[in-house]
Amino acid sequence: MNKEKMLGALYGAAVGDALGAPTELRNTTQILATFGDYVKEYTVSPDDTFARDYPAGTVTDDFSMSYYLMGALIDNQGTFNEKIAQQAIINWGTDERYFDKFAGPTTRAAIENMKQNLPTDIDPFGLINYNSLATNGGAMKTIPLAVAAQGNLETALAYTIDMCKPTHFNSNAISAAAAICCAATTALTSQATLDTIIEAALWGAQKGKVYGEEQQHISVGPDIAYKIQEAVKIGKQAKNFQQLLQDTANKVGTNFIVQESIPAVFSLLVGVKGQTMEGLYAAANVGGDTDTIASMLGGILGGLNGLASIPPKYIETMTAANSSLAIQTTVAKFVDLYL
Numbered sequence: 001m002n003k004e005k006m007l008g009a010l011y012g013a014a015v016g017d018a019l020g021a022p023t024e025l026r027n028t029t030q031i032l033a034t035f036g037d038y039v040k041e042y043t044v045s046p047d048d049t050f051a052r053d054y055p056a057g058t059v060t061d062d063f064s065m066s067y068y069l070m071g072a073l074i075d076n077q078g079t080f081n082e083k084i085a086q087q088a089i090i091n092w093g094t095d096e097r098y099f100d101k102f103a104g105p106t107t108r109a110a111i112e113n114m115k116q117n118l119p120t121d122i123d124p125f126g127l128i129n130y131n132s133l134a135t136n137g138g139a140m141k142t143i144p145l146a147v148a149a150q151g152n153l154e155t156a157l158a159y160t161i162d163m164c165k166p167t168h169f170n171s172n173a174i175s176a177a178a179a180i181c182c183a184a185t186t187a188l189t190s191q192a193t194l195d196t197i198i199e200a201a202l203w204g205a206q207k208g209k210v211y212g213e214e215q216q217h218i219s220v221g222p223d224i225a226y227k228i229q230e231a232v233k234i235g236k237q238a239k240n241f242q243q244l245l246q247d248t249a250n251k252v253g254t255n256f257i258v259q260e261s262i263p264a265v266f267s268l269l270v271g272v273k274g275q276t277m278e279g280l281y282a283a284a285n286v287g288g289d290t291d292t293i294a295s296m297l298g299g300i301l302g303g304l305n306g307l308a309s310i311p312p313k314y315i316e317t318m319t320a321a322n323s324s325l326a327i328q329t330t331v332a333k334f335v336d337l338y339l
Helices: 003-023 028-035 061-075 082-092 096-102 105-115 143-149 153-164 171-187 194-214 224-237 241-252 258-271 276-285 290-305 312-321 327-336
Strands: none
Touching: 003 028, 003 061, 003 143, 003 171, 003 276, 003 290, 003 312, 003 327, 028 241, 061 082, 061 096, 061 143, 061 290, 061 327, 082 105, 082 153, 143 153, 143 171, 143 290, 143 327, 153 171, 153 194, 171 194, 171 224, 171 258, 171 290, 194 224, 194 258, 224 241, 224 258, 241 258, 241 276, 258 276, 258 290, 276 290, 312 327
8 A cells, every 4th residue: 555645644634633623613604704714724723612722733532533543553563343442442531632622422421431341332311223423423533444444445344333333333423434434445545536435435334324224223314325425416516615615514514413524525525626635625614513524534635645735834733733642653653554
Protein backbone atom coordinates (compact mmCIF):
# COMPACT_ATOMS: atom_id res chain seq x y z
CA MET A 1 0.00 0.00 0.00
CA ASN A 2 1.25 3.47 -0.90
CA LYS A 3 2.77 5.28 2.09
CA GLU A 4 1.79 8.76 0.89
CA LYS A 5 -1.83 7.70 0.54
CA MET A 6 -1.92 6.18 4.03
CA LEU A 7 -0.38 9.33 5.50
CA GLY A 8 -2.85 11.42 3.54
CA ALA A 9 -5.79 9.49 4.97
CA LEU A 10 -4.66 9.83 8.58
CA TYR A 11 -3.64 13.47 8.38
CA GLY A 12 -6.72 14.26 6.34
CA ALA A 13 -8.85 12.91 9.17
CA ALA A 14 -6.92 14.95 11.76
CA VAL A 15 -6.92 18.20 9.79
CA GLY A 16 -10.61 17.85 8.98
CA ASP A 17 -11.47 17.37 12.64
CA ALA A 18 -9.44 20.42 13.70
CA LEU A 19 -10.79 22.60 10.89
CA GLY A 20 -14.40 21.72 11.65
CA ALA A 21 -14.23 21.97 15.44
CA PRO A 22 -14.90 25.75 15.70
CA THR A 23 -17.92 25.66 13.36
CA GLU A 24 -19.62 22.64 14.94
CA LEU A 25 -23.34 23.02 15.84
CA ARG A 26 -23.92 26.16 13.75
CA ASN A 27 -25.58 26.27 10.34
CA THR A 28 -23.83 27.93 7.41
CA THR A 29 -25.58 31.27 7.92
CA GLN A 30 -24.41 31.35 11.54
CA ILE A 31 -20.90 30.33 10.54
CA LEU A 32 -20.67 33.26 8.13
CA ALA A 33 -22.08 35.63 10.75
CA THR A 34 -19.71 34.41 13.48
CA PHE A 35 -16.49 34.16 11.48
CA GLY A 36 -17.11 36.76 8.79
CA ASP A 37 -16.46 34.36 5.92
CA TYR A 38 -16.16 30.68 5.15
CA VAL A 39 -13.71 29.06 7.55
CA LYS A 40 -10.67 27.84 5.63
CA GLU A 41 -8.01 28.28 8.31
CA TYR A 42 -7.82 27.10 11.89
CA THR A 43 -9.51 29.45 14.30
CA VAL A 44 -10.24 29.56 18.01
CA SER A 45 -13.55 27.91 18.84
CA PRO A 46 -16.34 30.15 20.16
CA ASP A 47 -17.44 29.81 23.78
CA ASP A 48 -20.62 27.98 22.76
CA THR A 49 -18.85 25.01 21.13
CA PHE A 50 -17.27 21.87 22.59
CA ALA A 51 -13.71 22.91 21.69
CA ARG A 52 -13.89 26.23 23.54
CA ASP A 53 -10.84 27.27 25.58
CA TYR A 54 -8.54 25.11 23.44
CA PRO A 55 -6.12 26.53 20.83
CA ALA A 56 -6.88 26.80 17.13
CA GLY A 57 -6.07 23.51 15.44
CA THR A 58 -7.26 21.32 18.32
CA VAL A 59 -8.70 17.93 17.40
CA THR A 60 -11.78 16.62 19.19
CA ASP A 61 -12.98 13.15 20.11
CA ASP A 62 -13.04 12.25 16.40
CA PHE A 63 -9.30 12.11 15.81
CA SER A 64 -8.14 11.76 19.41
CA MET A 65 -10.00 8.44 19.56
CA SER A 66 -8.41 7.43 16.26
CA TYR A 67 -5.06 8.31 17.80
CA TYR A 68 -5.61 5.87 20.66
CA LEU A 69 -6.89 3.29 18.21
CA MET A 70 -3.64 3.56 16.25
CA GLY A 71 -1.74 3.13 19.50
CA ALA A 72 -3.64 -0.05 20.32
CA LEU A 73 -2.95 -1.45 16.86
CA ILE A 74 0.74 -0.62 17.22
CA ASP A 75 0.84 -2.35 20.62
CA ASN A 76 -0.70 -5.46 19.04
CA GLN A 77 1.48 -5.49 15.90
CA GLY A 78 -1.46 -4.65 13.65
CA THR A 79 -3.86 -7.24 15.02
CA PHE A 80 -7.39 -5.98 15.65
CA ASN A 81 -10.45 -7.43 17.35
CA GLU A 82 -13.22 -6.36 19.70
CA LYS A 83 -11.03 -6.70 22.80
CA ILE A 84 -8.42 -4.38 21.29
CA ALA A 85 -11.19 -1.95 20.32
CA GLN A 86 -12.34 -1.89 23.93
CA GLN A 87 -8.82 -1.27 25.18
CA ALA A 88 -8.36 1.64 22.78
CA ILE A 89 -11.57 3.24 24.02
CA ILE A 90 -10.63 2.69 27.67
CA ASN A 91 -7.19 4.20 27.03
CA TRP A 92 -8.81 7.24 25.46
CA GLY A 93 -10.98 7.53 28.55
CA THR A 94 -7.88 8.17 30.66
CA ASP A 95 -6.91 11.25 28.63
CA GLU A 96 -8.38 14.11 30.62
CA ARG A 97 -7.68 16.69 27.93
CA TYR A 98 -9.83 14.99 25.30
CA PHE A 99 -12.14 12.65 27.20
CA ASP A 100 -13.38 15.16 29.76
CA LYS A 101 -14.01 17.80 27.11
CA PHE A 102 -15.51 15.75 24.29
CA ALA A 103 -16.90 12.39 25.52
CA GLY A 104 -20.64 11.95 25.17
CA PRO A 105 -22.91 10.14 27.65
CA THR A 106 -23.10 6.96 25.54
CA THR A 107 -19.33 6.57 25.39
CA ARG A 108 -18.90 7.48 29.06
CA ALA A 109 -21.40 4.83 30.12
CA ALA A 110 -19.86 2.23 27.81
CA ILE A 111 -16.38 2.85 29.20
CA GLU A 112 -17.58 2.43 32.78
CA ASN A 113 -19.23 -0.86 31.83
CA MET A 114 -16.12 -2.08 30.01
CA LYS A 115 -13.96 -1.34 33.03
CA GLN A 116 -16.25 -3.54 35.13
CA ASN A 117 -16.56 -6.27 32.47
CA LEU A 118 -20.24 -5.50 32.11
CA PRO A 119 -22.10 -5.67 28.77
CA THR A 120 -22.25 -2.42 26.85
CA ASP A 121 -25.17 -3.31 24.57
CA ILE A 122 -28.06 -3.27 27.05
CA ASP A 123 -30.32 -0.25 27.32
CA PRO A 124 -30.31 0.83 30.99
CA PHE A 125 -34.03 1.61 30.76
CA GLY A 126 -34.82 -1.75 29.19
CA LEU A 127 -36.08 -0.40 25.87
CA ILE A 128 -36.30 -2.51 22.72
CA ASN A 129 -33.89 -1.72 19.88
CA TYR A 130 -30.99 0.71 19.85
CA ASN A 131 -32.35 3.84 18.22
CA SER A 132 -30.56 6.22 20.58
CA LEU A 133 -27.18 4.72 19.64
CA ALA A 134 -27.52 5.28 15.88
CA THR A 135 -24.98 8.09 15.90
CA ASN A 136 -21.71 8.63 14.04
CA GLY A 137 -19.37 7.81 16.94
CA GLY A 138 -18.48 4.50 15.32
CA ALA A 139 -17.96 5.88 11.83
CA MET A 140 -15.76 8.76 12.96
CA LYS A 141 -12.95 6.49 14.15
CA THR A 142 -12.72 4.06 11.23
CA ILE A 143 -9.99 5.76 9.18
CA PRO A 144 -7.13 3.90 10.94
CA LEU A 145 -9.06 0.68 10.33
CA ALA A 146 -9.34 1.58 6.65
CA VAL A 147 -5.55 1.83 6.55
CA ALA A 148 -5.22 -1.47 8.41
CA ALA A 149 -7.64 -3.18 6.01
CA GLN A 150 -5.34 -2.34 3.09
CA GLY A 151 -8.08 -2.08 0.49
CA ASN A 152 -9.84 -5.33 1.46
CA LEU A 153 -13.56 -4.70 1.91
CA GLU A 154 -14.27 -7.87 3.87
CA THR A 155 -11.51 -6.97 6.32
CA ALA A 156 -12.76 -3.39 6.58
CA LEU A 157 -16.25 -4.69 7.38
CA ALA A 158 -14.98 -7.10 10.03
CA TYR A 159 -12.85 -4.41 11.67
CA THR A 160 -15.76 -1.98 11.63
CA ILE A 161 -18.05 -4.44 13.37
CA ASP A 162 -15.47 -5.05 16.09
CA MET A 163 -14.96 -1.30 16.50
CA CYS A 164 -18.68 -0.60 16.81
CA LYS A 165 -19.58 -3.39 19.23
CA PRO A 166 -18.37 -1.68 22.43
CA THR A 167 -20.28 1.57 21.90
CA HIS A 168 -22.38 1.56 18.70
CA PHE A 169 -23.62 -2.00 18.24
CA ASN A 170 -26.71 -1.41 16.12
CA SER A 171 -27.66 -1.91 12.49
CA ASN A 172 -27.63 1.71 11.34
CA ALA A 173 -24.46 2.74 13.17
CA ILE A 174 -22.60 -0.30 11.83
CA SER A 175 -24.00 0.32 8.35
CA ALA A 176 -22.78 3.92 8.44
CA ALA A 177 -19.37 3.08 9.89
CA ALA A 178 -18.85 0.32 7.33
CA ALA A 179 -19.73 2.76 4.55
CA ILE A 180 -17.00 5.14 5.69
CA CYS A 181 -14.40 2.45 6.36
CA CYS A 182 -14.99 0.66 3.06
CA ALA A 183 -14.94 3.94 1.15
CA ALA A 184 -11.72 5.03 2.86
CA THR A 185 -9.91 1.74 2.35
CA THR A 186 -10.90 1.73 -1.33
CA ALA A 187 -9.60 5.29 -1.66
CA LEU A 188 -6.17 3.97 -0.69
CA THR A 189 -5.98 1.60 -3.66
CA SER A 190 -3.99 2.61 -6.72
CA GLN A 191 -6.96 2.51 -9.11
CA ALA A 192 -9.43 4.32 -6.86
CA THR A 193 -11.97 6.69 -8.40
CA LEU A 194 -14.97 8.50 -6.95
CA ASP A 195 -17.18 5.80 -8.46
CA THR A 196 -15.27 2.90 -6.86
CA ILE A 197 -15.25 4.73 -3.53
CA ILE A 198 -19.03 5.19 -3.64
CA GLU A 199 -19.55 1.58 -4.71
CA ALA A 200 -17.49 0.43 -1.74
CA ALA A 201 -19.49 2.66 0.60
CA LEU A 202 -22.76 1.19 -0.64
CA TRP A 203 -21.43 -2.35 -0.25
CA GLY A 204 -20.30 -1.62 3.30
CA ALA A 205 -23.57 0.07 4.22
CA GLN A 206 -25.61 -2.88 2.98
CA LYS A 207 -23.43 -5.51 4.65
CA GLY A 208 -23.26 -3.60 7.93
CA LYS A 209 -27.02 -3.24 8.11
CA VAL A 210 -27.58 -6.93 7.46
CA TYR A 211 -25.12 -7.90 10.18
CA GLY A 212 -26.74 -5.68 12.79
CA GLU A 213 -30.21 -6.94 11.96
CA GLU A 214 -29.09 -10.57 11.99
CA GLN A 215 -27.70 -10.01 15.48
CA GLN A 216 -31.02 -8.45 16.56
CA HIS A 217 -29.23 -5.19 17.27
CA ILE A 218 -31.68 -3.08 15.33
CA SER A 219 -31.96 0.68 15.09
CA VAL A 220 -34.95 2.06 13.24
CA GLY A 221 -34.25 4.56 10.50
CA PRO A 222 -33.84 5.11 6.75
CA ASP A 223 -31.56 2.76 4.83
CA ILE A 224 -28.04 4.22 4.83
CA ALA A 225 -27.15 2.89 1.38
CA TYR A 226 -30.25 4.51 -0.12
CA LYS A 227 -29.49 7.78 1.65
CA ILE A 228 -25.93 7.74 0.27
CA GLN A 229 -27.22 7.20 -3.27
CA GLU A 230 -29.61 10.13 -2.93
CA ALA A 231 -26.90 12.31 -1.40
CA VAL A 232 -24.57 11.61 -4.32
CA LYS A 233 -27.26 12.81 -6.73
CA ILE A 234 -27.66 16.01 -4.75
CA GLY A 235 -23.92 16.66 -4.59
CA LYS A 236 -23.52 16.12 -8.33
CA GLN A 237 -26.26 18.62 -9.12
CA ALA A 238 -24.68 21.47 -7.15
CA LYS A 239 -23.46 24.20 -9.49
CA ASN A 240 -21.16 25.96 -7.02
CA PHE A 241 -19.75 25.86 -3.49
CA GLN A 242 -22.65 27.78 -1.96
CA GLN A 243 -25.28 25.54 -3.52
CA LEU A 244 -23.37 22.44 -2.45
CA LEU A 245 -23.45 23.58 1.17
CA GLN A 246 -27.10 24.63 1.05
CA ASP A 247 -28.37 21.49 -0.64
CA THR A 248 -26.29 19.15 1.50
CA ALA A 249 -27.49 20.83 4.69
CA ASN A 250 -31.14 21.18 3.67
CA LYS A 251 -31.72 18.04 1.60
CA VAL A 252 -29.26 15.53 3.06
CA GLY A 253 -28.76 16.81 6.59
CA THR A 254 -25.60 17.27 8.63
CA ASN A 255 -26.58 16.30 12.16
CA PHE A 256 -24.77 13.61 14.17
CA ILE A 257 -27.35 10.92 13.47
CA VAL A 258 -25.96 8.50 10.90
CA GLN A 259 -28.79 8.95 8.40
CA GLU A 260 -27.60 12.54 7.89
CA SER A 261 -23.88 12.95 8.54
CA ILE A 262 -22.66 9.86 6.68
CA PRO A 263 -24.62 10.56 3.45
CA ALA A 264 -23.47 14.19 3.75
CA VAL A 265 -19.88 13.00 3.39
CA PHE A 266 -20.68 11.56 -0.03
CA SER A 267 -22.67 14.57 -1.20
CA LEU A 268 -19.63 16.74 -0.48
CA LEU A 269 -17.23 14.15 -1.91
CA VAL A 270 -18.77 14.34 -5.37
CA GLY A 271 -19.70 18.01 -5.08
CA VAL A 272 -16.04 19.04 -4.77
CA LYS A 273 -15.08 16.51 -7.45
CA GLY A 274 -12.70 14.70 -5.13
CA GLN A 275 -10.46 17.66 -4.23
CA THR A 276 -9.05 17.28 -0.72
CA MET A 277 -8.91 20.82 0.64
CA GLU A 278 -12.05 21.95 -1.16
CA GLY A 279 -13.77 19.01 0.51
CA LEU A 280 -12.47 19.97 3.93
CA TYR A 281 -13.56 23.58 3.43
CA ALA A 282 -17.01 22.41 2.39
CA ALA A 283 -17.33 20.09 5.38
CA ALA A 284 -16.17 22.74 7.85
CA ASN A 285 -18.78 25.19 6.55
CA VAL A 286 -21.76 22.95 5.80
CA GLY A 287 -23.00 23.23 9.38
CA GLY A 288 -24.09 20.69 11.94
CA ASP A 289 -21.55 18.05 12.93
CA THR A 290 -18.83 19.75 10.94
CA ASP A 291 -15.79 18.29 12.70
CA THR A 292 -16.95 14.71 12.27
CA ILE A 293 -18.06 15.16 8.67
CA ALA A 294 -14.76 16.88 7.83
CA SER A 295 -12.75 14.17 9.59
CA MET A 296 -14.48 11.34 7.73
CA LEU A 297 -14.31 13.14 4.39
CA GLY A 298 -10.69 14.13 5.03
CA GLY A 299 -9.80 10.51 5.64
CA ILE A 300 -11.32 9.48 2.32
CA LEU A 301 -9.97 12.35 0.23
CA GLY A 302 -6.55 12.34 1.87
CA GLY A 303 -6.29 8.66 1.05
CA LEU A 304 -7.42 9.20 -2.52
CA ASN A 305 -5.10 12.12 -3.27
CA GLY A 306 -2.21 11.50 -0.89
CA LEU A 307 -0.35 13.59 1.67
CA ALA A 308 0.73 16.16 -0.93
CA SER A 309 -2.90 17.27 -1.29
CA ILE A 310 -2.79 18.74 2.24
CA PRO A 311 -0.68 21.92 2.61
CA PRO A 312 1.99 21.31 5.29
CA LYS A 313 0.90 24.33 7.36
CA TYR A 314 -2.32 22.55 8.30
CA ILE A 315 -0.45 19.53 9.62
CA GLU A 316 2.19 21.59 11.42
CA THR A 317 -0.33 23.78 13.23
CA MET A 318 -2.55 20.85 14.13
CA THR A 319 0.27 18.77 15.62
CA ALA A 320 1.53 21.78 17.61
CA ALA A 321 -1.94 22.52 18.97
CA ASN A 322 -2.25 18.92 20.16
CA SER A 323 1.21 18.60 21.68
CA SER A 324 0.04 16.21 24.41
CA LEU A 325 -0.48 13.63 21.65
CA ALA A 326 2.56 12.27 19.81
CA ILE A 327 0.67 12.47 16.54
CA GLN A 328 3.56 12.49 14.08
CA THR A 329 5.41 9.66 15.84
CA THR A 330 2.28 7.54 16.20
CA VAL A 331 1.16 8.07 12.62
CA ALA A 332 4.64 7.17 11.34
CA LYS A 333 4.80 3.98 13.43
CA PHE A 334 1.28 3.02 12.44
CA VAL A 335 1.89 3.43 8.72
CA ASP A 336 5.13 1.46 9.00
CA LEU A 337 3.08 -1.55 10.16
CA TYR A 338 1.54 -1.78 6.71
CA LEU A 339 4.49 -1.14 4.42
